[in-house]
Amino acid sequence: MHAPVPDPRDRLIVALDLPSVGAAESVITRLGDSVSFYKIGYELGFAGGLGLARELIADGRKVFIDFKLHDIGNTVARGVASLAALGASFATVHAYPQTMRAAMEGKGASPLRILAVTVLTSYDEADLGEAGYGAGVAATVARRVAQAREIGIDGIVCAPTDAASVRAALGAKGAIVTPGVRPDGSDVGDQKRIATPFAAIRAGADHLVVGRPIVASPDPAAAARAVQAEIARALS
Numbered sequence: 001m002h003a004p005v006p007d008p009r010d011r012l013i014v015a016l017d018l019p020s021v022g023a024a025e026s027v028i029t030r031l032g033d034s035v036s037f038y039k040i041g042y043e044l045g046f047a048g049g050l051g052l053a054r055e056l057i058a059d060g061r062k063v064f065i066d067f068k069l070h071d072i073g074n075t076v077a078r079g080v081a082s083l084a085a086l087g088a089s090f091a092t093v094h095a096y097p098q099t100m101r102a103a104m105e106g107k108g109a110s111p112l113r114i115l116a117v118t119v120l121t122s123y124d125e126a127d128l129g130e131a132g133y134g135a136g137v138a139a140t141v142a143r144r145v146a147q148a149r150e151i152g153i154d155g156i157v158c159a160p161t162d163a164a165s166v167r168a169a170l171g172a173k174g175a176i177v178t179p180g181v182r183p184d185g186s187d188v189g190d191q192k193r194i195a196t197p198f199a200a201i202r203a204g205a206d207h208l209v210v211g212r213p214i215v216a217s218p219d220p221a222a223a224a225r226a227v228q229a230e231i232a233r234a235l236s
């Protein structure tokens, strides 16, 4: 079975990493109809962003709730059930087997897709070692993808530099979502395992998550259009 091919507009997910609903609404207005998929994480989510998520969903936009859940199974399953009731399209959990199983159980028959975060894009080999994982980035990603596949997860969040090996390990089923995307010339910030939008799509990413290069740009709509043009070029 093949992963459903995303609508080209849905390939770009804009991370609304902003401090207030007002700031997010202003970026959304400036982006207009060019962007149809938004991600809400800690910063906005803990500042009223779940209300905005409801409004976006009611307005026909797709919403990715990125709280990277990781807790005992009962808590994860119930939290995911609430995100399913909200109408979110995607939600993240850390790629621990117990957590992934609980999330898949918690979403029930809803269309919510559970994405398992493998190794954060801000981690390099030294960061992973410091956290106590001695196997290295590639082996840790591979182990987590194999476990996610076994569980039947809906998708994987990984660095664009891992996308090709993740697709090979995951098989055709399952979405690949890559943050750590940096158009040429943009600030890298705290990201470590990065690629351009073109390279990420060519490596097999289904969706790209882009935050600061768009939302912190003086012209967010132009920045989003530039990323979408790169996506289109990579797909042609």
Ligand SMILES: O=C(O)c1cc(=O)[nH]c(=O)n1[C@@H]1O[C@H](COP(=O)(O)O)[C@@H](O)[C@H]1O
Pocket (backbone or CB within 6 Å): 015, 017, 041, 066, 068, 092, 117, 119, 120, 121, 122, 157, 158, 159, 179, 180, 181, 189, 191, 209, 210, 211, 212, 213
């Ligand atoms: O799960 C995520 O979305 C995520 C996973 C990961 O490994 N790295 C990562 O950067 N993210 C998120 O992707 C977004 C990237 O934002 P920018 O670095 O501003 O483009 C942020 O909202 C992060 O929380």
